[in-house]
Amino acid sequence: MSLSAESAAVNQATIEKSPIRHNWTLAEVEALFAMPFNDLMFEAQTVHRQHFNANEVQVSTLLSIKTGACPEDCKYCSQSARNKTNLEKERLLEVEKVLEAAEKAKAMGSTRFCMGAAWRNPKERDMPVVLDMIKGVKALGMESCMTLGMLSEQQAEQLQEAGLDYYNHNLDTSPEHYNQIITTRTYQDRLDTIDHVRSAGMKVCSGGIVGLGEKAIDRASLLAQLANLPQQPESVPINMLVKVEGTPLADVDDLESFDFIRCIAVARIMMPKSHVRLSAGRSAMNEQMQSLCFLAGANSIFYGCKLLTAENPETDQDTQLFNKLGINTETIADDSAVAAKQLKTALVNEQHKDLFYDAVR
Ligand code: SAM
Ligand code: DTB
Ligand code: SF4
DSSP, X not given: OOXXXXXXXXXXXXXXHSOOOSOOOHHHHHHHHTSOHHHHHHHHHHHHHHHSOTTEEEEEEEEEEEBSOBSSOOTTOTTBTTSOOOOOOBOOOOHHHHHHHXXXXXXXXXXXXXXXXXXXXXXXXXXXXXXXXXXXXXXXXXXXXXXXXXXXXXXXXXHHHHTOOEEEOOOBSOTTTGGGXXXXXXXXXXXXXXXXXXXXXXXXXXXXXXXXXOOHHHHHHHHHHHHTSSSOXXXXXXEEOOOOTTSTTTTOOOOOHHHHHHHHHHHHHHSTTSEEEEOXXXXXXXXXXXXXXXXXXXXXEXXXXXXXXXXXXXXXXXHHHHHHHTOEEOOOOXXXXXXXXXXXXXXXXXXHHHHHHXXXX
């Protein structure tokens, strides 16, 4: 078979196995969550292998470029001015400081630099500084991501023109649970910002937080919202709540670990081509828990000892875990390299499957 015929055959098989659907019903998502754990993991891993190298994880590094004193009332957040946390607030960092941090992140093997600001939305006076940060990160050869709150159409276009690759804006939770968590911006505001990011031509990073005291049906509803967007986000961060003293959610009950792993697996099945990020909360997870998340289809993490304000595992701990698991970190590739890699992955996974079936036959 010629390469293109092989490619078509593999693509056809892939399409038949895991179509990208935008019409998930809540009942269908609940049925995925209700599967026996081993069946769910097998299904998630099967879908994962259709689109990705199962032994590769993308690594991003986060930096808070403006910390604390945020006017929004997110009940989980250390940075909301309404929450009495012991956080030292900081003004918008200088471009030079941000680029120093990006260089360090690049040197330790991170391919994407994500910059977060504790804003409801960026002010016009901040835009020139933010645009310079993007240009500087791009000049280092890294992918860039920002999370600055709500964006107007025009601001999204400015960020895109400066070279921003990804914009992170989470839905956070289900529409039904949302008002228990945030009252200062609506669910529709979030959907509008995601729409502006898409229209401007940037990649979307959007996910949520679990362990906020939501019900199981809220986790299903959040994933349905994300998967049913007109175009699924390229990156889907699943954050486990980091409980912060002084926030209204400081004493909420822990989410059962298996419920978190199920969330990752269901996200993987519903959004087969997206990178699913095992995001905040890894410091509270042991190696075995994180490994089960990778097995469930998580293929991205934040790398570096700090998230925005909360701690994250030390890089040498992550390196050790990756070595134990035989996981490599993803490199940045252009679109043609991505297509070639996907084809190779699909072919290798088909071969592994044949070898496996031969062995057990
Ligand atoms: N201020 C901007 C906004 O909210 O749009 C950007 C930064 S905000 C910190 C980005 C995301 O981080 C939130 O939407 C939330 O999903 C996540 N996050 C914040 N605090 C968290 C916590 N304590 N635990 C888990 N995730 C958290
Ligand atoms: C996302 O979904 N998680 C990151 C990133 N997007 C900006 C933020 C996690 C924040 C964890 C709590 C903190 O560091 O304050
Ligand atoms: Fe502000 Fe973002 Fe924290 Fe909400 S999550 S309080 S918008 S920094």
